[in-house]
Amino acid sequence: MRIVLVGFMACGKTTIGQLLAARLKQRQIDLDEEIVAREGLAIPEIFSRFGEEHFRLSEHQALLDNIGQDAVITTGGGTPMRDDNAACLINSGAPVILLDAEISTIVDRIGNDRNRPIANKLDPAGLEKLKASRQSRYERVASLKIQTDQLRPEEICDQILDFCREWNDSEGQLLTASR
Ligand SMILES: Nc1ncnc2c1ncn2[C@@H]1O[C@H](COP(=O)(O)OP(=O)(O)O)[C@@H](O)[C@H]1O
Numbered sequence: 001m002r003i004v005l006v007g008f009m010a011c012g013k014t015t016i017g018q019l020l021a022a023r024l025k026q027r028q029i030d031l032d033e034e035i036v037a038r039e040g041l042a043i044p045e046i047f048s049r050f051g052e053e054h055f056r057l058s059e060h061q062a063l064l065d066n067i068g069q070d071a072v073i074t075t076g077g078g079t080p081m082r083d084d085n086a087a088c089l090i091n092s093g094a095p096v097i098l099l100d101a102e103i104s105t106i107v108d109r110i111g112n113d114r115n116r117p118i119a120n121k122l123d124p125a126g127l128e129k130l131k132a133s134r135q136s137r138y139e140r141v142a143s144l145k146i147q148t149d150q151l152r153p154e155e156i157c158d159q160i161l162d163f164c165r166e167w168n169d170s171e172g173q174l175l176t177a178s179r
């Protein structure tokens with residue numbers, strides 16, 4: 001079963017993707033990990049040596065190379081922002097799940113992690129502004145939005161799996177999970 005996770009930084013895409021993959025006995029493909037493996041450099045080094053544009057090109061290629069895989073695909077927070085990436089996600093035929101969270105939760109979850117060059121140069125107000133500028137795009141590509149602030153990873157997984165079982169009936173609609 002293919003499942004794609006999108007959403008802002010630190011909303012839990014990589015973590016939930018890992019759990020989903022384990023539950024489904026399937027591979028997880030994390031685009032950030034793909035990029036790091038291809039480039040042989042950590043994300044902050046890719047940004048500092050080659051710039052964001054280079055990172056985005058690498059991310060685009062990683063998405064195109066992997067979107068057809070039967071796997072849990074976890075994107076980076078910026079992946080849906082390119083129009084061609086958004087089209088690729090929408091046309092993939094896979095359920096695209098948006099993980100969302102409040103900025104206070106995101107700030108807590110980022111903690112002292114220095115691995116997100118874009119988040120690391122922003123204060124909470126800057127993060128909120130960036131998230132607001134991206135939100136409509138996330139919502140446009142997604143078939144289901146889950147507000148994760150009060151949920152344990154296992155509960156988020158349960159909601160995603162319930163939704164994916166009904167995917168054929170609800171294709172194309174943005175639903176907000178109420179359970
Ligand atoms: N539902 C959750 N409850 C508590 N902590 C979470 C939850 N989801 C993710 N986290 C924590 O938040 C941090 C960022 O999660 P991560 O999976 O890297 O997010 P993303 O891939 O969206 O940037 C990690 O430390 C992770 O353990």
Ligand SMILES: O=C(O)C1=C[C@@H](OP(=O)(O)O)[C@@H](O)[C@H](O)C1
Nearest residue numbers: 008009010076077078116117118
């Ligand atoms: O939102 C962004 O622009 C980014 C999100 C990161 O992934 P996560 O969303 O998994 O943190 C990573 O791709 C890079 O640091 C840029």
Ligand SMILES: [Mg+2]
Nearest residue numbers: 013014032076
């Ligand atoms: Mg991630």
